[in-house]
Amino acid sequence: MEYVLIVISAIFVNNIVLSQFLGICPFLGVSKKISTGIGMTGAVTFVMVIATIVTFFLQKTVLEPFGVGYLQTISFILVIASLVQLVEIILKKVSPPLYQALGVFLPLITTNCAILGVAIMTIQKDFNIVESVVFAIANAIGFGLALITFAGIREQLDLMDIPKGMKGTPIALVVAGLLALAFMGFAGIV
């Protein structure tokens, strides 16, 4: 039951993009097509889960026992940056088709604040390892849900007659606002 609550809360109530404002750059940047949205979601899920597990053990076995909690930011971002590189190299070797699908998105992920954000949030919420993994997966699904829905709307938006000044980013932001408004409807279910 506890895990169900974590999942519903992360996907709908506190959606990582639409109510916590993490990962806005890919949300606006790669949402022009549904297919790229799906690719990005795959890459984010992959890295987010691995990064959360690695940073969890880093925090519990190194930072806390040695009392160097202030190195959290600097060590987490280093771990994530090298992890992304590592994942890229391994994927290229082990599974070329998957690399083809996710490859272009991987370098972008280092500066995706959703990854670092989730890693820090798991520590702040004092989750154990299973809860952390569930939390990471749920947040990745939440990210995918927001991104793919938004990409679907933007594909339709291209065909619409939009006032000149609102074309491009402004209308995309207003649409994202309406989407966030819809997600506010989930408030209170957990």
Add this chain to the structure above:
Amino acid sequence: MNQWNNFSKGFFKENAVFTLLLGMCPTLGVTSSAIDGLGMGLATTFVLVMSNLVVALIKNLIPDKVRIPAFIVVIATFVTIVEMTMQAYVPALFDSLGLFIPLIVVNCLVLGRAEAFASKNNIGSSIIDGLGMGLGFAMALTILGSIRELLGSGKLFGSVIFPEDYGMLVFVLAPGAFIALGYLIAFINQVKKEA
């Protein structure tokens, strides 16, 4: 390029938020009030100036292949300094900015300037570039924060302009951030076209 242009480009022509669309997460996340926006903007400015300075100093020592991780370490160091300083001296602001302070590390604006400007220019220009871009970012956040605070709760920098009952609560909440920024960018685009 003369130094005045180098400084002033960050405010309008190459404004991080309105034109380049960099650093959108803090832009949307912490602008529910003007003072939060200003605080975030100034913290980012400090990190930007210091990281530009250090990157300009060590640019010839870093091998090209590992320059991005090296830049990230430099940035993360200054973010940690800002984090600890704010926690000690402005705990209220530290609490309301919360998670977004460590996330300055992954603000594309900071890494972007290190990569695009500081790694190619001398120390003086890099500091001025960091200052200009940082203050331009702070300005954008403060404007957006003021608009949201005024429309949402009838206040400006905490002082009451009109009773809160007439405020539109949605502007303080998440959807209002997207909508307000959307219209603000549309407005800026229009002004630019006429100028």
